[in-house]
Amino acid sequence: MALSLYLPRARGLHRLHPLTKLWLALFLFICGLALPGVLGAYAAFVALVVPLALWGAVLRPLLVAAGRVVLPFAVSLVLVQGLFWPRGTPLFGWGPLSFKLEGLLFAVRSTGRILMVVSSFLLFALTTRPDALALTLAQRGVPKSLTYILVATLQIIPRFQARAATILAAQQSRGLEIHGNLRRRVRALLPLIAPLVLGSLVDIEERAIALESRGFSRQGPKTSLLVLPDTRGQALARRLLAVASLAVVVMRLWVG
Amino acid sequence: MQRWKQDFTTLSIVMIPVAIAINIVVGQIIYALKIPLYLDSIGTVLVGVLAGPWVGALTGLLANLIWGLSGLNVTYAPFAAVAAVIGLLAGLFGEGGWFRVWWKVIVGGLITGLVAATISAPISAYVFGGVTGSGMDAVVAIFRGMGLGILPSSFAQGVSSDPLDKAITFLVVWLIVKALPRRFVARFPRAENVR
Numbered sequence: 001m002a003l004s005l006y007l008p009r010a011r012g013l014h015r016l017h018p019l020t021k022l023w024l025a026l027f028l029f030i031c032g033l034a035l036p037g038v039l040g041a042y043a044a045f046v047a048l049v050v051p052l053a054l055w056g057a058v059l060r061p062l063l064v065a066a067g068r069v070v071l072p073f074a075v076s077l078v079l080v081q082g083l084f085w086p087r088g089t090p091l092f093g094w095g096p097l098s099f100k101l102e103g104l105l106f107a108v109r110s111t112g113r114i115l116m117v118v119s120s121f122l123l124f125a126l127t128t129r130p131d132a133l134a135l136t137l138a139q140r141g142v143p144k145s146l147t148y149i150l151v152a153t154l155q156i157i158p159r160f161q162a163r164a165a166t167i168l169a170a171q172q173s174r175g176l177e178i179h180g181n182l183r184r185r186v187r188a189l190l191p192l193i194a195p196l197v198l199g200s201l202v203d204i205e206e207r208a209i210a211l212e213s214r215g216f217s218r219q220g221p222k223t224s225l226l227v228l229p230d231t232r233g234q235a236l237a238r239r240l241l242a243v244a245s246l247a248v249v250v251m252r253l254w255v256g
Numbered sequence: 257m258q259r260w261k262q263d264f265t266t267l268s269i270v271m272i273p274v275a276i277a278i279n280i281v282v283g284q285i286i287y288a289l290k291i292p293l294y295l296d297s298i299g300t301v302l303v304g305v306l307a308g309p310w311v312g313a314l315t316g317l318l319a320n321l322i323w324g325l326s327g328l329n330v331t332y333a334p335f336a337a338v339a340a341v342i343g344l345l346a347g348l349f350g351e352g353g354w355f356r357v358w359w360k361v362i363v364g365g366l367i368t369g370l371v372a373a374t375i376s377a378p379i380s381a382y383v384f385g386g387v388t389g390s391g392m393d394a395v396v397a398i399f400r401g402m403g404l405g406i407l408p409s410s411f412a413q414g415v416s417s418d419p420l421d422k423a424i425t426f427l428v429v430w431l432i433v434k435a436l437p438r439r440f441v442a443r444f445p446r447a448e449n450v451r
Binding site for chain 2: 004005025033065069072073075076077079080081083084085086087106107109110111113114117118121122124125126130133145146148149150152153154155156157159160161163164168178182185186188189190192193194196197198200201202203204205207208211212216217
C-alpha cells in the first residue's frame with residue numbers, strides 16, 4: 001500500500017478530476033498568500049476550504065492534520081514576533097518581556113497564511129489518489145519517468161521506514177546507544193544511516209533492469225486499468241480557477 | 257545539451273524515488289535521535305553527485321513537491337526551489353571535482369548551505385512569518401530582539417544552521433559514495449565525478 005493521506009469516499013470532492021483539484025489547490029494556495037489584511041486568509045479558509053472539506057467529507061481529518069502542522073508555527077509566531085517585535089506598542093507583560101500589538105497582529109496574519117497554504121495541500125492529498133494524479137499527468141503528456149517517480153516514491157517510503165526500524169532494532173541489540181548526551185547520539189548516526197542507504201542503493205540496479213525488461217523506456221501510449229472521468233464543466237472550472245488565481249495575484253500587486 | 261539528456265538514464269530515474277525516500281527516512285531518524293540538524297537532503301546530494309546537476313535539481317524539486325502533494329510534510333513544499341538548488345549545486349561541485357578530496361567536500365557543503373539559507377529566507381519570511389516552528393526560533397527571537405527585520409532575522413537563523421547541516425550532509429554523501437562498490441558507481445552517468 002502506498003503512503004498517502006488519501007481517504008476513500010465515493011462522492012463529492014473525490015469524484016472530481018485530479019487536474020481540477022490540482023488547480024483548486026493552486027488557487028487556494030495563492031489566496032492564502034495574496035489575500036490582504038490580517039484576517040484575509042481566515043476569510044478564505046471559512047468561505048472556501050471549510051465548504052469544500054465538508055463536501056468531500058474530510059473536514060475533521062483536515063482540521064486535525066492542519067492543526068498538527070500549524071500549531072507549532074502559531075506558538076513560535078506569538079512568542080517570537082509577539083514578544084520581540086522591535087519598537088512595538090506594548091499591550092501586556094512585564095517590562096521588556098511584553099507582547100507588542102504589531103507583533104501579535106503579524107502573528108495572527110502569518111498563522112492564517114500558513115493555515116491556508118497547509119490546507120490547500122492537505123485538501124488535495126486527502127481527496128486524491130496518488131496513482132490517479134500520476135495517471136492524469138501521464139495522459140496530459142508529462143513524461144512517464146516523472147509519473148513513475150511520483151508513484152514509486154510513495155510506495156517506497158513505508159518499506160524504507162520498516163527497513164529503518166529493523167536496522168535500529170538490530171543495532172540496538174548489538175549495544176548501540178541511541179539515548180544519552182548529544183555526542184553519543186551523533187555517534188549512533190552512521191551505524192543507522194549507512195546500512196539503510198547502502199542497502200537501498202544496491203536494490204536500484206535490479207529495479208532498473210526489471211523496468212527495462214517491461215518496456216519502461218518504450219515510446220507510445222500505454223493502456224491503464226484506472227479510468228478517470230472528466231467533464232466539460234470541470235474543464236471550464238479549471239480555466240476559471242486559473243484566471244481567478246491570476247486575478248488574485250494582480251489584485252494584490254495593484255492594491256498592495 | 258547532449259550531456260543533459262544523457263544524464264536521465266533508467267538508472268538515474270530509478271534512483272530518484274530511492275533518494276527521496278532516503279531524504280525522508282534519514283530526516284525522521286535525525287528527528288528521533290533529537291539531533292539538532294536536518295540532514296534531509298542526503299539523497300538529493302547523492303543523486304546530484306552521481307547523476308549530474310540536472311537530475312539532482314529534479315530530485316530536490318520533486319522531493320518537496322511530493323512531500324506537499326501527498327500531505328506527508330506540507331510545509332516543505334514552498335521550499336521546493338531551495339531543494340532544487342541544493343541538488344543542482346551538489347551536481348556542479350561534483351562536476352568540478354570537489355567530491356574527490358574531503359576538505360573540498362566540506363567547503364562545497366558550506367557554500368551550498370549559505371546559498372540555501374539565502375534563498376529560503378524570503379520564502380520563510382513571506383509564507384511562514386519568518387519562523388520554523390522549532391527550537392531554532394530562539395535564534396530568530398535573539399535577532400528580532402536586537403532590532404533586525406523579519407527577513408534578516410530569518411536569514412540569520414538559516415545561516416546559523418544550514419551551512420553546518422549541508423557540510424555534514426556532503427560529508428555523509430562522500431562517505432557513502434566511498435563505501436559503495438566501484439562496479440555499482442561506474443553505472444551512473446557521472447561516475448567520473450567521484451573517482
